[in-house]
Each structure stands twice: as structure tokens, then as C-alpha cells.
Amino acid sequence: MGDGADAAGTGGTRGHPVIWAAVALGAAYLGSAALCCSYAAASRANFVDLHVYRMGASAALHGIDVYQPRYYWLSFTYPPFAALVFVPGTVIPFSLAAAVLTAGSVLALPVILYLALRLPSPVTRLAPRQAIIAALGTAAVAIWLEPVRTALTYGQIDLWIDAAVLFDLRQEEDSRWKGAAIGVAAGIKLTPAIFAVYLLVTRRYRAAAGGPGKSNAAAVAAAAFAATVLLAFLVLPASSAHYWGGMFLSPDHIAQVQDVENQSLLGAMARTFGTAHPGSAWLVMAALIAVTGLLLAGRAYGRGDEATGFALCAVTGLLISPISWSHHWVLAIPALPLAAVALYRGRDRRPLALTVLGTAAVAGLAAIGWARLARSVPSTGWLHLGTKALVYSEIYVLAGLAVIVVAMGAALTTRR
Numbered sequence: 001m002g003d004g005a006d007a008a009g010t011g012g013t014r015g016h017p018v019i020w021a022a023v024a025l026g027a028a029y030l031g032s033a034a035l036c037c038s039y040a041a042a043s044r045a046n047f048v049d050l051h052v053y054r055m056g057a058s059a060a061l062h063g064i065d066v067y068q069p070r071y072y073w074l075s076f077t078y079p080p081f082a083a084l085v086f087v088p089g090t091v092i093p094f095s096l097a098a099a100v101l102t103a104g105s106v107l108a109l110p111v112i113l114y115l116a117l118r119l120p121s122p123v124t125r126l127a128p129r130q131a132i133i134a135a136l137g138t139a140a141v142a143i144w145l146e147p148v149r150t151a152l153t154y155g156q157i158d159l160w161i162d163a164a165v166l167f168d169l170r171q172e173e174d175s176r177w178k179g180a181a182i183g184v185a186a187g188i189k190l191t192p193a194i195f196a197v198y199l200l201v202t203r204r205y206r207a208a209a210g211g212p213g214k215s216n217a218a219a220v221a222a223a224a225f226a227a228t229v230l231l232a233f234l235v236l237p238a239s240s241a242h243y244w245g246g247m248f249l250s251p252d253h254i255a256q257v258q259d260v261e262n263q264s265l266l267g268a269m270a271r272t273f274g275t276a277h278p279g280s281a282w283l284v285m286a287a288l289i290a291v292t293g294l295l296l297a298g299r300a301y302g303r304g305d306e307a308t309g310f311a312l313c314a315v316t317g318l319l320i321s322p323i324s325w326s327h328h329w330v331l332a333i334p335a336l337p338l339a340a341v342a343l344y345r346g347r348d349r350r351p352l353a354l355t356v357l358g359t360a361a362v363a364g365l366a367a368i369g370w371a372r373l374a375r376s377v378p379s380t381g382w383l384h385l386g387t388k389a390l391v392y393s394e395i396y397v398l399a400g401l402a403v404i405v406v407a408m409g410a411a412l413t414t415r416r
Helices: 003-010 014-043 046-062 080-085 095-118 128-141 147-155 158-171 180-188 193-202 215-235 236-245 265-273 279-303 306-320 326-332 335-346 353-369 387-393 395-415
Strands: none
Touching: 003 387, 014 095, 014 128, 014 147, 046 095, 046 147, 080 128, 080 180, 080 215, 080 236, 095 128, 095 147, 095 158, 095 306, 095 335, 128 335, 128 395, 147 158, 147 326, 147 353, 158 193, 158 326, 158 395, 180 193, 180 215, 193 215, 193 279, 193 306, 215 236, 265 279, 265 326, 265 387, 265 395, 279 306, 279 395, 306 335, 306 395, 326 395, 335 353, 353 395
């Protein structure tokens, strides 16, 4: 549905019901979020990652290598630029920093969903008012999904990072700043760097002279990321040399890859094979998934479907990253409402059985998140899990692989 049709359809007398619906859903979301945040504040996690952020920033302020201090057994594991970004959080009391971070995350969730539903797509793009209503309604239940709840309880910035990525993709193609937010986000956490590769795969690296609709977003993303690295080298030369000298290539500096909270392909293979070092088998599988996922995402973009391109790129990045904690999977949450909209709008163009199956799959994925199955596993003995615990420990990875397989099947069917 086009924006013009939406403006006509919701103007005049029909505008007020839409506004009241948005107000009611907004109130419902705030109520749901308040309850979820109360749970987060009472959790034993105690905003542990926020403590780590502040620890790294404090080390940067005092001229110490940001990777030396420890908060209990935890160290600062992000690029050195991130320590500079977190400095403002050290000049205010911890309780205030936790409140600001939590409030920002709560606001970011419906924004993320809104931006995803407004991405260019012939199938899933909603008009502005429709997207607002859908985003608020979805957010009221999505905040209870395990990745979001974990991000809130740990004091993570994942929702902020995701909002930056989607904001960037939502910008017009001829915007001179398109790609900058992705580059900066990658400078804070490396995971969003997959979207810079996505911009490259979709050939958004050179603006055509005088041609609207062309983009140099990939070049801008690369320049923005390089700027974060350079700035960190200027301010934190020792920490930067430590990190970029090879530390970032080793997932062991973050945690044991077999940790059940690591919902990446590497973590799943480590637990399945009973070894912390799957070696070349993981490299081959990760390369195949990376190429397949990015090609499928690029193909979607070529059809004018940036929404599907985003979803496939997000899932691909989460699978191939050596460490993808369960809270990192908030990046894939917008794929659920996007899939729901696509199923609803295409219900008349496909067999009923496929629509029912697809709806059941979306509902099943949401149920997995609400039930927190990925965390219903033993806290030790990760290389020797029983069958049931092993499946639970890899549930996000299995879902991500299923998404890639379904996308491949859809691409082959469309080609035939």
C-alpha cells in the first residue's frame, strides 16, 4: 500500500480512530515495558555488561590498556573506540546510567520495528500510521522475547546498535550520509560490519554522476569505520595496537565458544562435535553461509525488497559471527513482524497450506523466545550435553539456518 493511499485512507474522519489506536497501543507497550524492566532490575544479572562498559571507559580515561582491568572474571572485549563512546556513562552514578540505558532501549524497540516495516519492499512496507500501530502492538509482546529481556537485564546496547543500522538502511539512497551509522556501529561492535558488506554486495559503493537513486553508502560506511579506528589509535594507541594487532581475531578473548549463550554456528558446532575448536569445518560452513546469505540478501535488494535483504543479512551475520550471544539476536526480531505481514498480504497468491505452515513457523519462533528455551540448559558441561539440551542450546542457530534454507527454496522456485 502506498503512502498516498494511506494518507487518503486515514485522513479526515478516519484519522481519529488511528490516533486513538496508537495511543492505546503505546500505553499498552509502556505498561508491558515497565513490567519487563522491573524484572530486569531485580535480576541477578545486575546490569553486568554496563559495569564492563564503564570499566573500559574508566580505563581509557586513566590511560590504562582498556583490556587489562576485570570486573570479576569479565574483561572489556569491544573495539577500543567503544571505550571512548562509553566515557559519558562514567561521569554519572551507576543507577542513573542504568536508567538512561534501559529507557533508551525501551524506546529503541518500537523504533526498530517501525523502521523495519518502513523499509522499501513490495510486500512488507507499511504506510507510516500502519507501521506505528504495528510496531507498538508488536513491541508490547516482543519485549518479553528472550533476546530483548537478556539485553535489558545485562545492560546491553544491542537495541541502540540495531536502531542505528535500520536508521541507516531507511535513509534515501542518494543521501550523502547513508552508511555512516553502520560504519560507526561497527566501530563500537563488530557485528554490524556485515551490513557494510551487504552495501558492497548491492553495489552501493559509487554514486552515479547526476543519477538519483544511486548510492555510495558502502564507501561511506567504510570511511566511518576507518575514522573510528583512527580516532581510537590517536587517543588509545596501546589499546588499539593490542586489539587490532590480533586480539580481535580470537573469539577466546571474549569467552569459551561452547558457552550455551553463544548462539552462533561456531558455538553450535563446538557443542555438537564436543570440541571447543571445530577448526576448518567451521570455516568452510561459515563461508558457505556467508556467501549464500549475502547473495540472497543482494537478490532481494535487486527486487526492491530492502526489508528481506535486511532480515537475511541480519541472520547471516549472527550465524557466521564467532560469538553471537543470545541478546545479539534482537537484530533478527524485526524479521518476525516482516514475515507476518508478508504471509498476510500474500495469502491469496499461495496455497492455504503454505500460509498456515508459515504462520505456524512464525508463531513457533516467537514461542521459543517467550519460553526462553535457549537458556533452559545446564550451566556447565557444554561439550557433553544430552540430546534435548543440545537442541535447546542451538535453537536460534537452527532457526537461522532454516531461514536461509527457506530463502534458497523461494529463490529457486521463483527462478523456475
